[in-house]
Amino acid sequence: MNDNNDLVSSHILGPLAVNSFGDKFLFNLNRHSFDKVSAKTLFEAKFDEVLFNENTLYVIVGTDSGLLPKYLRNKTIPKGSRYIFIEPESVLTVLREQGLLAHAEQNERILCISWQDWSSAIRNFKIADYFYINAVRSFNAFCAQDDFINEYAELSWNIVETLAQLNWENNTAIGQEAFIDRQIKNVADNRLPAKLLQHAFGGQTVVILAGGPSLDEALPWVRLHREQFVVFAVSRISRQLLAAGIEPDFVFSVDPQEISFDISKEMFRFGARTVFICSYHASSKLLNQWQGLMLYLGSRVPWESPLNVANLSGAGPTVTNAALNVAYDLGFKRVILAGVDLCFTRDGFTHAKGSNEQLAGPKLNLTSLQVETNGGFLAPTGNDYAQAIKTLSLQARRIVRSGGRVINGSLGAARIEGVEYIPLSEIKLDETSINAKSVVDAKVSSYASGDDYLTDVLVELKRAEFQVQAIKRLAEKARHINDTMYNASGLLENYKDKRKLDxxxxxxxxxxxxxxxxxxRFGIRQFIQVVRPFNDEDWTFEEARQLGNIYYDAYYEGTKKLSRLIADAIQRVLVRQQENEADPDFDLLFEQWRKDKSFGRAKAWRIKHPNVAISADTSALFSEFEREFEEVLNQKDTRHFARIKARSKLTIVRQRAGLLFKHNKLEELQDLLLSLDKHEQQQAAEPYRYLIKGYLAELAGDTELALNSYQKIIEDGDILLEDALIRIARIGIEHNDIHNVYLALDCLSKLNPVFLPFYAEIQRLQGDMLDAIDAYSAYVSQFPSDTLAQIKLAMLYIECKSYDGAEMMLDFILSQKPDHQAAIDIKRQMLTGRAIN
Structure with a gap:
């Protein structure tokens, strides 16, 4: 069996070929790529400017029969850079058998692997370090671009998706600044730890409501049985809950980004029944304007402190994961998930009706990442949801092990291990009602007063301020020592200074x-600049000095940012203390509220001090703040809505459809077409619809329908005209329809000069040598740095026996690149040939 497989693989890859330049390659991998110019010349023209950056990890799909890693092996590999070449297993086996990777694999900074070795390769090559310094790059070799063996498309697709996922995970892991920023800003308001409610709901049922598309079908059921369970809701669905007449017992938020306020602000319309549970790093504008009871998750400050009392975890990655953690800690034995889909509908809708996402239209830039649903079909998802699925499965299994159950009532939700699928209508509920608010009030009533808490916070912040200022002074001193302890020659002059730094x-x-x-942690990206993932040489003294300066500058800048945050937090605590006074300094209050844009605190102060007499001017300012707060709550055209609408821009369709077509993703193309049917701009969507129909027809082998679809684009205007002409030309080439190819390339060359070389080639094939020379000349005059095109033009001159033109072109190349071997060889051969003739 293995022998037969090897035989098939060998047949598919073709025989070992050698071109006139001595390059060895498997014929069916590269076919005629290296017929006219050497692999070295082609690689120099296409890759020299992108493959040789320092401290970069390159992931390259395909090796071009081992020629690309061999090319790298013969170059000077930049300091700190590494290269991972990934091939289909069958190709890699043959390349090694033929000895085409022997030289490249002797270099410890070049790896040639198959997909099954991917995990160990990226671990050994420290891909996380390269992601931290934003230095991971991926390319397709020529064999992967052409994909004559139909093996590279899926491999390339997997690499793109995998790198996107790894980039998301690594940047999430180091993206600490926003969390620390919010944590310090929120310390004045994070008074009540959520641990006060631990085990408060033993044996009860909770429904967790999130914003997935299935929320729409769940809301009527929730409203019907509202009093028979406790309701947890993520803050972003507050608008839909208000519209459905449902007030949750608890509303949750964990996102530190300010945009979280835009999508959650309707939660301020809930009454006293609703308790706000939030992560310590949630959006400050949500925390500092909430007028009801609020409990925080996690720790109060990002350093060791008595303020960090025992508490429940607010770990994500999504707010739904945080809510599920709390459900477990509060003792609920049955958790029902509704709107917890963690995937999208196949036509591109990511959230329930009434959300910004649904109002903005279908998401057109979906990735190929998919999950299996409870209904047994596949649905697209995102990197964050994919991670949330893994975490939710761990959480669900923990609940199950403790004797509980986790249920999801939606067919369209992602199937998750540990989560049962039961239709909502079939779930049996207890008949007794639950008063969650009374349970909560009984648990928090005896907790320490706000005044005592603020006093403790003030003491701790001032201690932190002293420590950070001391670090700042040390960093300044170290920076000065590091910069002056080297002499004019860059050598270390005084080792006593080195001891001072130690x-x-x-x-x-x-x-x-x-x-x-x-x-x-706060300035981690600056500190990462000191990281060199692969130190293949000892540092010079000058490099050591520069890295030392970067290191101490990072300390200094980190302390400056942190000092500002702590100083602002101290001022905020002082204002909170004033807010508790019956006769506060109103100017101080108003100034802080304006600075924080926390206009809602004005209404909260009035509620808390109903009997305090204030002047007419002060009362007018209070009213002004309350009006501003109402305006903010009523504003619909938010930054979030604008950002979400950008996902539905039709220009996204061109790239996504092209990618799906390239990778033969028939079902996803059909889903994209369905999305366009629901787009708000139907007339503008028409050419994109024809493009997708053309792609689908090509994949189905219906050439006539494909050409008709592309012709519709040409007839309707300028949108996607280039794409349609490219496909017409490609179809013409495949069916040997030279006339259509010629017409398409003629039009393309007038639209975009990049197509002039292709137009020149079709003219050459038709024997129109002078017209071909004119087309190449027109291209070279516009792109004088394209050496590869210049070489082809010179060879065309030689083919026409126009040796003067060829010599002039070659002399021009050599004046720019005197050591260009291909130009030297062609000129020598041409002169030798002329002399013989």
């Missing part, structure tokens, strides 16, 4: 260890 480093690690770590 002493400062010890103070960072011992005397100020907690806050030094915080500074590093």
């Amino acid at each position: 002493q400062i480093e010890k103070k960072f690690k011992r005397q100020h260890r907690h806050f030094a770590k915080l500074v590093k």
Whole structure:
């Protein structure tokens, strides 16, 4: 069986071929790519400017029969850079048998692997370090671009998706600044820990409502049985809950981004029944304007402190994951998920009706990432949802092990291990009603007063301020020592200065260890500049000096940012103390509220102090703040809505449809076409619809229908005209329809000069040599740096026996690149040939 498989693989890859330049390659991998110019010349023209950056990890699909890694092996590989070449298993086996990877695989910074070795390769090559410094690049070799063996398309697709996922995961892992920023801003308001409610709902049922498309079908059921369970809701669905007449017992938020306020602000319309549970790093504008009871998850400050009392975790990655954690900790034994889809509808809708996402139209830039649903069909999802699915499965299994159940009532939701699918109508509920608010009030009534808490916070913030300022002074001192301890030749002059730096480093690690770590976390991307994932040479003294300066500058800048945050937090605490006074400094209050854009605090103050007499001017200012708050709540055209609408821009369709067509994704193309049927701009969507229909027809082998679809685009105007002409030309080439190819390339060359070389080639094939020379000349005059096109033009001159023109072209190339071997060889052969003749 294996022998037969090897035989088939060998047949598909073709025989080992050698071109006139001595390049060896498997014929069916590269076919005629290296007929006219050497692999070295082609690689120099296409890859030289992108493949040789320092401290970069390159992931390359395909090896061009081993010629591309061989080319790298013969070059000077940049400092700190590494290369992973990935091939289909069958191709890799044959390349090794033929010895085409032997030289490349001797270099420890070049790896040639198959997909099954991917995980170990990226681990050994420290891909996370390269992601941290934004230095991972991916390309397709020529064999992968052409994909004559129909093996590279899926491999390329997998690499793109995998790198996107890894990039998301690694950047999420180091994206600490926003979390620390919100944590310090929120410390004045994070008074009540959610742990106060631990085990408060033992044995009860909770329904967790999220914003997925299935929420629409769940809301009538929730409204019908509202009093028979506790309701958890993510903050972003507040608008839909208000429209459905449902007030949740608990509303959740974890997102630190300010845009979270835009999508959640309707939660301020809920009454006193609703309790707000939020992560310590949730959007400050949600926390500091909430007028009801609020409990926080996680820790109060990002350093070791008595303020960090025992609490429940607010770990995500999504707010739904956080809510499920809380459901477990509060003792619920049955958790019903509704709107927790963690995937999208196949026609591109990502959220329930009434949400910004649904109002903006279908999402047209879906990835190929898919999950199986409870209904047994596949549905598209995103990187964040994919991670949330893994976490939710772990959470669900923990609940099941403790004797509980997790149920999802939607067929369209992602199927998750540990989560049962039961239609909502078949779930049996207890007849007794639950008063969640009374349970909560009984648990929090005896907790410490706000005044005592604010006093403790003020003491802790001032301690932090002192520590950070001390680190700042040490960083300044170290930076000065590091910059002056080298002489004019860049050599270390005074080793006593080096010992002083060592002493400062010890103070960072011992005397100020907690806050030094915080500074590093806060400015991690600056510290990462010091990282060199692959140190293949010892540092020079000058490099050591520069890296030392970067290191201490990172400390200094981190302390500056942190000091500003702490100073602002101290001022906010002082204002909160004033808010508790019956006769506060109103000017101080108003100033802080304006700075934080927390206009809702005005109404909260009036509610808290109903009997305090204030002047008419002060009362007018209170009214102004309350009006501003109402305007913010009523505003529909938010930044979030604008950002979401961008996902539905028709220009996205061209790229996505092309990618799906390239990878033969028939079903996804059909789904994209269905999305366009629901787009708000039907007339503008028409050419995109024809493009997709053309792609679908080509995949189905219906050439006539495809050409008719592309012809419709040409007849209707300028949109997608280039794409349609390219497909017409391609179909003409496949069916040997030279006339259509000629007409299409003629039009394309007038639309875009990049197509002039292709037009020149079709003219050459038809024997129109002078017209071909004119087309190439027109191209070269516009793109004088394209050496490859210049070489082809020179060879065309030689083919026409116009040796003067060829010599002039070759001399021009050599004047720009005197050591260009291909130009030297062609000129020598031409002169030798002329002399013989």
